[in-house]
Amino acid sequence: MARLIHAPTxxxxxGNKPKLIEEFVGNVNSKSAHVSxxxxxxxxxxxxxxxxxxxxxxxxxxxGALRATxxxxxxxxxxxxxxxxxxxxxxxxSTPDDEGAEYISVCIPAFSLETVNRDEP
Numbered sequence: 001m002a003r004l005i006h007a008p009t010x011x012x013x014x015g016n017k018p019k020l021i022e023e024f025v026g027n028v029n030s031k032s033a034h035v036s037x038x039x040x041x042x043x044x045x046x047x048x049x050x051x052x053x054x055x056x057x058x059x060x061x062x063x064g065a066l067r068a069t070x071x072x073x074x075x076x077x078x079x080x081x082x083x084x085x086x087x088x089x090x091x092x093x094s095t096p097d098d099e100g101a102e103y104i105s106v107c108i109p110a111f112s113l114e115t116v117n118r119d120e121p
């Protein structure tokens with residue numbers, strides 16, 4: 001059955017600076033465990049701990065640039081580009097450029113604190 005999502009739920013983000021996560025679909029906002037869809041707005045200089053999630057993450061950058069660092073490569077994903085990080089792959093996201101970034105992320109299955117597997121501080 002179709003459902004209208006009236007507004008996203010703001011989720012607290014990990015990282016060194018405040019980042020806005022607006023979950024439209026996922027465990028919190030729509031009680032959807034199979035997928036999460038969120039709009040991210042991260043400031044210049046934001047970085048989060050590395051993680052080895054039990055979900056695949058698909059991101060599309062709308063503005064600015066998102067950096068995804070894996071064990072073997074560094075990807076600078078700019079506006080109009082996307083990136084896929086597969087389940088079980090270590091990754092650390094950041095937005096080092098002056099503009100920061102706005103992007104959409106889709107996680108399958110849905111993001112959860114229990115399955116993100118962040119590195120210890």
